[in-house]
Amino acid sequence: MRQQPRWxxxxxxxxxxxxxxxxxxxxxxxxxxxxxxxxxVIHQGLDLQGGLYLLYDVKVEEAVKQAANNMVDTARNVxxxxxxxxxxxxxxxxxxxxxxxxPKSDAPRMVSLLKEEMRESDVEHFQPEAQIRLTLGExxxxxxxxxxxxxxxxxxxxxxxxxxxxxxSIQKQGKRRIIVQLPGVENPERAKGLIGRTARxxxxxxxEKADLGRALEGRVPPxxxxxxxxxxxxxxxxxxxxxxxxxxxxxxxxxIQNAQTTFNEYNEPIVSIKFDGVGxxxxxxxTGEHIKERLAIxxxxxxxxxxxxxDKIAGGRATISGSxxxxxxxxxxxxxxxxxxxxxxxxxxERSVGPxxxxxxxxxxxxxILIGGVLVxxxxxxxxxxxxxxxxxxxxxxxxxxxxxxxxxxxxxxLPGIAGAVLLLGMAVDANVLIFERIREELRLGKxxxxxxxxxxxxxxxxxxxxxxxxxxxxxxxxQFGTGPVRGFAVTLSIGLLASMFTAIFVTRVVLAEFxxxxxxxxxxI
Amino acid sequence: xxxFGKAPHFNFIGKRKLAxxxxxxxxxxxxxxxxxxxxxxxxxxxxxxxxxxxxxxxMDLAPVRKAIAPIELGDTVVQSFGAPEEVLIRVEKQGKSxxxxxxxxxxxxxxxxxxxxxxxxxxxxxxxxxxxVGEELTEKGMLAMLYAMIAILIYISIRFELRFALGAVAxxxxxxxxxxxxxxxxxxxxxxxxxxxxxxxxGYSLNDTIVVYDRxxxxxxxxxxxxxxxxxxxxxxxxxxxxxxxSLTTILVLLxxxxxxxxxxxxxxxxxxxxxxxxxxxxxxxxSPLVLWLDPAKxxxxxxxxxxxxxxx
Numbered sequence: 001m002r003q004q005p006r007w008x009x010x011x012x013x014x015x016x017x018x019x020x021x022x023x024x025x026x027x028x029x030x031x032x033x034x035x036x037x038x039x040x041v042i043h044q045g046l047d048l049q050g051g052l053y054l055l056y057d058v059k060v061e062e063a064v065k066q067a068a069n070n071m072v073d074t075a076r077n078v079x080x081x082x083x084x085x086x087x088x089x090x091x092x093x094x095x096x097x098x099x100x101x102x103p104k105s106d107a108p109r110m111v112s113l114l115k116e117e118m119r120e121s122d123v124e125h126f127q128p129e130a131q132i133r134l135t136l137g138e139x140x141x142x143x144x145x146x147x148x149x150x151x152x153x154x155x156x157x158x159x160x161x162x163x164x165x166x167x168x169s170i171q172k173q174g175k176r177r178i179i180v181q182l183p184g185v186e187n188p189e190r191a192k193g194l195i196g197r198t199a200r201x202x203x204x205x206x207x208e209k210a211d212l213g214r215a216l217e218g219r220v221p222p223x224x225x226x227x228x229x230x231x232x233x234x235x236x237x238x239x240x241x242x243x244x245x246x247x248x249x250x251x252x253x254x255x256i257q258n259a260q261t262t263f264n265e266y267n268e269p270i271v272s273i274k275f276d277g278v279g280x281x282x283x284x285x286x287t288g289e290h291i292k293e294r295l296a297i298x299x300x301x302x303x304x305x306x307x308x309x310x311d312k313i314a315g316g317r318a319t320i321s322g323s324x325x326x327x328x329x330x331x332x333x334x335x336x337x338x339x340x341x342x343x344x345x346x347x348x349x350e351r352s353v354g355p356x357x358x359x360x361x362x363x364x365x366x367x368x369i370l371i372g373g374v375l376v377x378x379x380x381x382x383x384x385x386x387x388x389x390x391x392x393x394x395x396x397x398x399x400x401x402x403x404x405x406x407x408x409x410x411x412x413x414x415l416p417g418i419a420g421a422v423l424l425l426g427m428a429v430d431a432n433v434l435i436f437e438r439i440r441e442e443l444r445l446g447k448x449x450x451x452x453x454x455x456x457x458x459x460x461x462x463x464x465x466x467x468x469x470x471x472x473x474x475x476x477x478x479x480q481f482g483t484g485p486v487r488g489f490a491v492t493l494s495i496g497l498l499a500s501m502f503t504a505i506f507v508t509r510v511v512l513a514e515f516x517x518x519x520x521x522x523x524x525x526i
Numbered sequence: 527x528x529x530f531g532k533a534p535h536f537n538f539i540g541k542r543k544l545a546x547x548x549x550x551x552x553x554x555x556x557x558x559x560x561x562x563x564x565x566x567x568x569x570x571x572x573x574x575x576x577x578x579x580x581x582x583x584x585m586d587l588a589p590v591r592k593a594i595a596p597i598e599l600g601d602t603v604v605q606s607f608g609a610p611e612e613v614l615i616r617v618e619k620q621g622k623s624x625x626x627x628x629x630x631x632x633x634x635x636x637x638x639x640x641x642x643x644x645x646x647x648x649x650x651x652x653x654x655x656x657x658x659v660g661e662e663l664t665e666k667g668m669l670a671m672l673y674a675m676i677a678i679l680i681y682i683s684i685r686f687e688l689r690f691a692l693g694a695v696a697x698x699x700x701x702x703x704x705x706x707x708x709x710x711x712x713x714x715x716x717x718x719x720x721x722x723x724x725x726x727x728x729g730y731s732l733n734d735t736i737v738v739y740d741r742x743x744x745x746x747x748x749x750x751x752x753x754x755x756x757x758x759x760x761x762x763x764x765x766x767x768x769x770x771x772x773s774l775t776t777i778l779v780l781l782x783x784x785x786x787x788x789x790x791x792x793x794x795x796x797x798x799x800x801x802x803x804x805x806x807x808x809x810x811x812x813x814s815p816l817v818l819w820l821d822p823a824k825x826x827x828x829x830x831x832x833x834x835x836x837x838x839x
Binding site: 055346349351353357360367373376383422427440441444459462466467473475 | 648777
C-alpha cells in the first residue's frame with residue numbers, strides 16, 4: 001500500500017464533520033437547535049407528522065360550459081345594442097350557443113358583428129333557419145381548461161393562507177389535477193370544505209309573477225329557475241323552501257372586494273361583503289330599480305336568503321345571512337374573499353394522518369432503526385473484529401451523510417423512507433462485507449496483509465459498482481413512476497446507495513491506509 | 527469468527543435439476559393462487575375508504591361492526607390493527623359517487639362515538655382513493671416493474687453479456703412471481719407500500735445475482751480450461767460467505783422492523799423478509815444455472831465432459 005495523498009484524509013474528515021454538523025439538528029429536533037447550527041432539519045412527510053393530503057381533479061369541462069354560457073350574455077348584448085329582434089339565444093351542449101334570428105333581421109351584419117366580438121369562437125351562419133351558431137374554438141377551450149386549473153391553484157392558495165396552515169404545499173399534477181398537502185391540520189373535514197367549495201355567488205331577482213305551484217309541477221317560465229332556500233336552525237331541523245328566480249344573474253361574486261364576519265341584531269353571525277366600484281354602482285342601481293321586490297342571494301346553486309329590497313342601497317355593502325355557525329360564517333367569508341373556483345373540484349384521493357399516529361410511527365420507526373443498527377454493529381464486530389469496527393464507522397457515517405443530504409435537499413422523509421433507511425443499513429454493510437471477504441481470501445492465498453488489502457479493495461470495486469448501479473436503476477424508476485410515500489422511499493434509497501458507495505469504497509480505505517501507515521503489519525484483525 | 531475457514535466446496539450446480547423442480551413447483555403454486563384467488567388489493571389499487579381509529583380502551587370488533595352496520599357501507603372489513611385499541615375499517619369501492627364515498631368517514635365516526643363517549647375515539651388515519659386513481663396506480667406499478675426490468679436487461683447486457691442479463695431478469699421474474707404468490711396465498715393486503723417493498727426485493731435479489739455473476743466472469747478468466755459447471759460452482763462457493771453474511775445482516779434489520787416497526791410497516795417488512803430469502807436462493811439456484819443453460823457452446827462441452835467421465839468409469 002503506497003503512501004496516500006493528504007487530501008484524501010482531509011476530505012474524509014471534512015465529510016465526517018460536515019455531515020455531523022448537518023445531521024445533528026434533525027436529531028435534536030424542532031425547538032432546541034442552538035443558533036450556531038444549521039437550521040435545516042429533515043422535512044417529515046405527512047404520514048410522519050400528521051396532516052392532510054388531497055388529490056383534486058378540476059372539472060375543467062364545467063369551466064368550458066360556463067364560458068359558453070357567458071357567450072349567451074355577450075350575444076344578447078350585441079343584438080340588443082343593434083336593436084335586432086331575435087327569437088332566442090340558447091346554449092346547446094357544452095361549447096355552443098345558437099342564436100335564432102327572425103327572418104327579417106340583418107343576418108350577415110350580425111354575423112360579422114358577433115365575429116368581431118367573439119374572435120375566439122367559430123361563428124357560422126345557417127341560411128334557411130336564420131340561425132347563427134357560435135362554437136368555442138379548440139384552442140380557446142384548451143386555454144380555458146388551463147386557466148381554470150391555474151386559477152384554482154391560486155384561489156386554493158389564498159383560501160388556505162386565510163385559514164392559516166403553516167407550510168402548505170399546493171402543486172399542479174398533470175394537466176388538470178391539483179395536489180394539496182396540509183401538514184398538521186387537525187380538522188380535515190373543515191379544511192376540505194374550505195378548499196373544495198366552489199363559492200360561486202350570484203344575485204338573482206325573484207320572479208314575483210311566477211306561479212310557485214305550477215313551477216313545482218315542472219312548468220317553470222323559460223326565463224326562470226326553480227331554486228331552494230335552506231332555512232331553520234341547526235342540523236336536522238333545516239327545511240327547504242322553493243323559490244322561482246330569474247335566470248339572469250344581475251350581479252356576481254367577482255365584484256366582491258372584501259368579506260367579513262359580523263353579527264346581526266339577534267347576535268347571529270352573518271357575512272358582510274363590500275363590492276368594488278363597478279359592483280357597488282350596479283348594486284345601487286339594481287336595488288334602486290327593484291324596491292319591494294326580493295333579491296335572491298345564490299351560493300353554489302342554493303339560495304342563501306332572499307330579502308325584500310327596502311330601499312336603494314348605495315355604498316356597495318350587502319350582507320348574507322343564513323343559519324350559520326360562527327365557523328361557517330368565518331369560512332364563508334374566507335371563500336368569498338378569495339374568489340370563486342372557475343370549475344368545481346372533485347377529490348380523487350385523500351389521505352389524512354392524525355398527529356398522534358404520526359408521532360407513534362416516528363417513534364417506532366426510529367426505535368427499530370436503532371435496534372436493527374445495534375444488532376448489525378454487534379454482529380460485525382464479532383465477525384470481523386477490528387475491521388468490523390471500521391465497517392461500523394463507515395455505516396454510521398453513511399447514516400449521517402444520508403441525514404445531511406435529506407436535510408440540505410429538503411427532501412421529504414416518509415414512513416417507507418424510514419424503512420428504506422433501515423434496509424440500507426443492512427445493505428450498506430454489504431459493500432464492506434464484499435471487501436472484507438476478498439481480503440480474507442487473499443490472506444488465505446498467503447498474501448501479505450498490505451497486499452491483501454490492496455487486492456481486496458481492487459477486486460471488490462467493480463462488483464460493488466455493478467451491484468449498486470443496478471439497485472440505483474430500480475430506485476430511479478421507482479421515483480419516476482411512484483407517488484407520495486413510494487417516492488420518498490426511492491429518494492432515501494438512492495441517496496443512501498450513493499452514500500454507501502462512498503463510505504465503503506473510499507472512506508474505509510483512507511482510514512485503513514492511515515492506520516497501517518509506517519507500521520509493519522504482520523497480521524490483520526479480520 | 528468465520529463461517530468457512532477455507533472456501534467451501536458444495537456442488538450447487540449438481541443440484542440444479544432439483545432446484546429447477548422446486549422453483550417450478552413454487553412458481554406454479556404462486557401463479558395458480560394468483561389466477562384463482564388473485565391478490566387482496568388494498569384501497570390503493572381497488573379504490574375505497576380506509577379509516578383507522580383508536581379507542582381509549584381495548585375494543586372488541588363485534589360492537590364496532592354492529593355500530594356501523596346501519597350505515598350500509600356494503601363490502602366492509604373491520605379488523606384490529608397492531609393494538610387492541612386500534613381498529614381498522616376498510617370500505618370497498620362502491621357504485622356510489624366520489625362525494626358519497628367521502629361522506630362515509632363522517633358517518634362512521636358518528637356511529638362509533640356512542641361506543642366510547644365523545645373523546646373516547648380518535649380518528650388516526652383516513653385514506654380515500656377514488657376508483658380512477660386506483661386504476662392509474664395499478665397501471666403505473668406494472669409499468670414501473672416492466673421498465674425496471676428493461677433497464678436492468680440493458681445495463682447487464684452492456685456490462686456482462688446477454689445471457690447474464692437474461693439469467694438475471696429470469697431470476698427477478700421468478701422472485702417477483704413468488705413474492706406476489708406469497709401475498710396471494712396468504713391473502714395479505716396488497717398496497718402501494720408493498721409494491722415499494724417488491725421493488726426493493728428486485729433490487730436486493732439483483733444485487734446478489736450481480737455479485738455471483740461478477741465472480742463467474744472473473745473465474746472464467748482464471749479457469750479457462752475448466753468446464754463451466756466447475757467455474758460456476760467455484761464462483762458460488764467463493765461468494766457464499768459474503769452472501770450469507772449480507773443476508774444475515776439484512777435479515778437482522780428486517781426482523782427489528784417486523785417486530786418493532788409498528789403495524790403500518792409490518793407488511794413491508796414481511797415482504798422484504800420473504801424476498802431476501804427468495805432472492806438469495808434465486809441468485810444461487812436460478813440465476814447461476816441459467817448462465818449454464820443459456821450458453822450453447824459450453825453446454826456441448828458439458829455433455830462431452832459427462833460422456834468422457836462415463837467412459838472413464
